[in-house]
Amino acid sequence: MIDDQEPGFAGPFRNQPEMDVTILEILSCLTRPAYVRLLQEIVDRTFAGQRTVFTHGELRSKHVIVERDGLGEDGSTDFNISTIEWEAAAYSEYWELWEAAIACAPEFDWID
Numbered sequence: 001m002i003d004d005q006e007p008g009f010a011g012p013f014r015n016q017p018e019m020d021v022t023i024l025e026i027l028s029c030l031t032r033p034a035y036v037r038l039l040q041e042i043v044d045r046t047f048a049g050q051r052t053v054f055t056h057g058e059l060r061s062k063h064v065i066v067e068r069d070g071l072g073e074d075g076s077t078d079f080n081i082s083t084i085e086w087e088a089a090a091y092s093e094y095w096e097l098w099e100a101a102i103a104c105a106p107e108f109d110w111i112d
Contacts, residue, residue: 016050023098039101047094055095057088 013019
């Protein structure tokens with residue numbers, strides 16, 4: 001049984017490194033060890049000290065609405081831009097990378 005203070009695979013996490021380790025552990029069960037090592041190296045070299053920020057989590061064209069909003073003072077078209085579908089939102093400066101790493105885990109032989 002997991003202690004109330006210990007996060008599950010979905011969190012909540014006490015800090016960013018704890019989340020990173022958990023994601024790598026999950027990926028180690030789903031994909032090639034070489035891919036997990038590659039991601040670990042990226043995390044170790046790049047992500048140390050990253051800020052905690054609010055991010056959409058699934059930003060893609062189908063989640064962006066662009067509407068014409070009249071004309072600006074200079075005669076150019078003004079637009080109102082909105083993002084929808086925020087249920088995958090997260091707090092990590094590089095969460096979008098984790099989303100891609102999980103969804104696109106390669107199965108190429110050359111990664112080994």
